[in-house]
Amino acid sequence: MEFHTLSSPHTKRVNRVDKVMLQVVLALIPGITAMIFYFGWGVLINVVLACLSAVAFEAMVIRLRKRPVMPVLFDLSAIVTALLFAVAIPPLLPWWLVVMGMAFAIIMVKQMYGGLGYNPFNPAMAAYVLLLISYPVEMTSWMPPYLLAEHQLTLSQILAFKLSGILPGELTLDAITMATPLDQMRTNLDLNQMISEIRLSPLWGDFGGLGWEWIGNWFLMGGIWMVYKRTITWQIPLAFLTGLVSMATIFWLFDAESFPFPLFHVFSGGVILGAFFIATDPVTACTTRAGQLIYGAAIGVLVYLIRTWGGYPDAVAFAVLLMNMAAPTIDYYTRPRTYGHGEVKSE
Amino acid sequence: MYVESKKGKTRELWRFHGGLHLPERKALSLQHPLQYATLPDRLILPLQQHIGIPAQPMVSPGEHVLKGQMIASSPAPVTSPIHASTSGTVVEVGEHFIPHPSGLTDICIVIEPDGEDRWADLPEPITDFHSADARSLRQRIRDAGIVGMGGATFPAAIKLNPGKPIQTLIINGAECEPYITCDDRLMRDFSERVMNGARILQYMLQSEECLIAIEDNKSEAILAMFEALRDEENIEVVRIPTIYPSGGEKQLIRILTGREVPTSGLPAQVGVICHNVATAAAIADAVLEGKPLISRLVTLTGEGLSKPGNYETPLGILASDLIAQAGGYQGRPQQLIMGGPMMGFDLTTDQVPITKGANCLLCPTAEEIPRPEPARACIRCGRCADVCPANLLPQQMYWYSKAKDLEKVQDYNLFDCIECGCCSHVCPSHIPLVQYYRYAKAESWAQEQERRESERAKQRHDFRVSRLKRLEAERKAKLRKKKEALKNKPPAKKAQVSKEGDDKDAKQAVIEAAMKRAAEKKAKQQLAPKNIENLTAAQQAQIEAVDKRRMATNQEKQRKPEQPD
Numbered sequence: 001m002e003f004h005t006l007s008s009p010h011t012k013r014v015n016r017v018d019k020v021m022l023q024v025v026l027a028l029i030p031g032i033t034a035m036i037f038y039f040g041w042g043v044l045i046n047v048v049l050a051c052l053s054a055v056a057f058e059a060m061v062i063r064l065r066k067r068p069v070m071p072v073l074f075d076l077s078a079i080v081t082a083l084l085f086a087v088a089i090p091p092l093l094p095w096w097l098v099v100m101g102m103a104f105a106i107i108m109v110k111q112m113y114g115g116l117g118y119n120p121f122n123p124a125m126a127a128y129v130l131l132l133i134s135y136p137v138e139m140t141s142w143m144p145p146y147l148l149a150e151h152q153l154t155l156s157q158i159l160a161f162k163l164s165g166i167l168p169g170e171l172t173l174d175a176i177t178m179a180t181p182l183d184q185m186r187t188n189l190d191l192n193q194m195i196s197e198i199r200l201s202p203l204w205g206d207f208g209g210l211g212w213e214w215i216g217n218w219f220l221m222g223g224i225w226m227v228y229k230r231t232i233t234w235q236i237p238l239a240f241l242t243g244l245v246s247m248a249t250i251f252w253l254f255d256a257e258s259f260p261f262p263l264f265h266v267f268s269g270g271v272i273l274g275a276f277f278i279a280t281d282p283v284t285a286c287t288t289r290a291g292q293l294i295y296g297a298a299i300g301v302l303v304y305l306i307r308t309w310g311g312y313p314d315a316v317a318f319a320v321l322l323m324n325m326a327a328p329t330i331d332y333y334t335r336p337r338t339y340g341h342g343e344v345k346s347e
Numbered sequence: 348m349y350v351e352s353k354k355g356k357t358r359e360l361w362r363f364h365g366g367l368h369l370p371e372r373k374a375l376s377l378q379h380p381l382q383y384a385t386l387p388d389r390l391i392l393p394l395q396q397h398i399g400i401p402a403q404p405m406v407s408p409g410e411h412v413l414k415g416q417m418i419a420s421s422p423a424p425v426t427s428p429i430h431a432s433t434s435g436t437v438v439e440v441g442e443h444f445i446p447h448p449s450g451l452t453d454i455c456i457v458i459e460p461d462g463e464d465r466w467a468d469l470p471e472p473i474t475d476f477h478s479a480d481a482r483s484l485r486q487r488i489r490d491a492g493i494v495g496m497g498g499a500t501f502p503a504a505i506k507l508n509p510g511k512p513i514q515t516l517i518i519n520g521a522e523c524e525p526y527i528t529c530d531d532r533l534m535r536d537f538s539e540r541v542m543n544g545a546r547i548l549q550y551m552l553q554s555e556e557c558l559i560a561i562e563d564n565k566s567e568a569i570l571a572m573f574e575a576l577r578d579e580e581n582i583e584v585v586r587i588p589t590i591y592p593s594g595g596e597k598q599l600i601r602i603l604t605g606r607e608v609p610t611s612g613l614p615a616q617v618g619v620i621c622h623n624v625a626t627a628a629a630i631a632d633a634v635l636e637g638k639p640l641i642s643r644l645v646t647l648t649g650e651g652l653s654k655p656g657n658y659e660t661p662l663g664i665l666a667s668d669l670i671a672q673a674g675g676y677q678g679r680p681q682q683l684i685m686g687g688p689m690m691g692f693d694l695t696t697d698q699v700p701i702t703k704g705a706n707c708l709l710c711p712t713a714e715e716i717p718r719p720e721p722a723r724a725c726i727r728c729g730r731c732a733d734v735c736p737a738n739l740l741p742q743q744m745y746w747y748s749k750a751k752d753l754e755k756v757q758d759y760n761l762f763d764c765i766e767c768g769c770c771s772h773v774c775p776s777h778i779p780l781v782q783y784y785r786y787a788k789a790e791s792w793a794q795e796q797e798r799r800e801s802e803r804a805k806q807r808h809d810f811r812v813s814r815l816k817r818l819e820a821e822r823k824a825k826l827r828k829k830k831e832a833l834k835n836k837p838p839a840k841k842a843q844v845s846k847e848g849d850d851k852d853a854k855q856a857v858i859e860a861a862m863k864r865a866a867e868k869k870a871k872q873q874l875a876p877k878n879i880e881n882l883t884a885a886q887q888a889q890i891e892a893v894d895k896r897r898m899a900t901n902q903e904k905q906r907k908p909e910q911p912d
Contacts, residue, residue: 001667001676001680001683001696001697002695002696003680003681003682003683003693003694003695003696003697004681004682004693005448005450005682005692005693005694005695006682006693006718006719006779007779007781007782007785008684008686008688008689008690008691008692008693008766008768008771008781009688009689009690009767009768009769009771009772009781010682010684010688010689010691010693010709010711010716011369011525011688011689011716011768011772012715012716012717013719013720013772013773013774013777014772014773015730015773015774015775016720016775016777017723017726017775017776019775020726020728020775071721071723075723077726114724115724116723116724116726117723117724117725117726117727117776118724233729282726282727282728282729283726283727285727287727287728287729287732287740287742287743288729288732288740289729289732289733331740331743335740335759336364336732336738336739336740337738338610338737338738338739338760338763339363339364339597339601339607339610339736339737339738339763340597340607340608340609340610340612340737340763341609341610341760341763
């Protein structure tokens, strides 16, 4: 009898890329739902628009590269990029900026480097930074969470604004947008206000901004689930948060009126999202476990530095991209001790 | 972690990095008791069933051989002889398929059994091995053709001459691969043989301790070995946690001693020698009964076989014959694996003989072990690194293997890879990682070979150049000596002049002729104009004017004699 031959091991494989990506998507759902709850339909529109354009661009490039389209689309990596981008941008961002961001992320940052697995930079964060630098006004026009909003916009009004930039009645953009908590904190500190003074505003919740911190909690839930499912390793999120909190604690202990409470940093802006979903992108992060600790901690420290002394209120995207550049070098210098090399610990 | 290894004694165990908990699937072949394979129409015995130099046939076609008779051997240091598994007639010495990943053929001795199964005269049993010396025991083991039966097939006798003091002798009964149960079966049914083998090995190596390591999923085997242990002084049965690849030599040494075999080193360097339980049993047979290695336990398993189980099998039986005896195939068997699923290799055909290293024939159905999906891109998730028992970075090695950057992949310790398959098993992109490492290893060996050859060529070239130089120098030295000798001769010559007057005259003539030639040359040179380079225009004009004048005068001189006409 004749048989076909394959290389060992001969086993039923236990993991799949699309399963990993699907787990990330599932873990994002609680946070995205919370965002829609606090910031309205704009978030959902962003999510749908980003997903559709990401898939379209991916399919287009794969066809241009003369590769089979379906296996690539079904690895769900484009969807993950789209979701991460959609939750990072303001809900009222004009539609064409969303599409442009996805075009940049998928075509320039991901596929031009060879597609999934080959991109040195996190596509979602690269697109976010591109838009933030090119369209600072649109990218920083956040709505207040519904708890604070004076004017609630309906789905059709939001759609109309996103498609054509027209607001209903006499409403102006200023009337429906509001600085983010990080922005507020930063502006007021620049005006030499004390933190106790700044926190008198109704904008604040327990640690971070009202509403914002709850979104953080839901993303945290998804993140912990991913750690439990081993979709991601614990090293990067833990090191990220530790790096950020230790920096914040040092300065907060030094002067609690000029430097916000550490948990304010954790539950503001994109930290939880960044720690569990963005910095953990395996393609662009460090792969050695020791390297991941360094990588995560460095992102945490960078986030604090840029937030406190840099030119932007939030810094997760910048910090992640900066460390993406350093990842291969960190990996090289954190190679584990191979069996039979060097000193054996137990002796 | 501590475990009880014998009554009232506990041992500390260590962990190795990574490893996997795999579905064991061992019950499949354990449902039936041990069975004995019957003799087929013909036995095919490859001349190489071990690592090292192939044995040379000692019999020719037509010759009758007896069971246990040595039919092939070699004087080489690293080799192992082959014995007839039964009595019968040698019908052929020729090429047949052998169980090898290449699917190629090799020279085999084919025996047609006569059905009598008559034993040859066996060497005298050494029942009192404690009074034998290690050298004669080693010779016995070597002559019995015993090789590592866990699959490595390294001649066992060589490992018993470590040249270093051995603290720990390990008898490997871990059997960590899924599906395989032949060692389990052996320990359950023949615990005494294994224990005797352990005793002999310990005596030969004079090791301080002997540890029989068994994974804790084999409680019956552990129990049987405990019973066989009785009140042995320095032998312990160690129950180790079930985690693949605990049975890998390096991993097992780490588990039991906490020591690590240095890279590209041998276990003896850390005072350890490791032998498989089946090897130990074969050694007991050879020493205590004089029997050579002519049969072994083989696990037949997989859902593609109708009657899986363990078979005591004469070496040389074709896999197809053995499978037919075991009820044949069922369902749609797709693959036939020699060895376990993790490290075994695919056979292209079942027309290959069972050899000394064949512990398992696994025939899974397509549902049981489906073909892997096409590989996707590596997403650098690092799961491979988490499970790697050598603590390598498989994803980096894959990257550089793919890029054919052999230097870099060796920098990432490619050659510490034991090809256990853990990384491939967990890879979410279904990349055949181990295949890439095999490729990189083969390429590196080829490159190394090439490098060595070119090094040799360079040495040869350098040697040739230096030899030519030396010869030239010698020639010159000879010449110089001759010249010096000539120079020193003249005073002696003068004395000879009167004697050899003719000779002298001839020489004188030659010298005179030469002097004449030289004088002529000199005169010629004097006649030719001198200092005619680098002249100024004025000087040139002057010279030309002088020349003209001289020519005119000459012409006049020549014409003058004509005038009278």
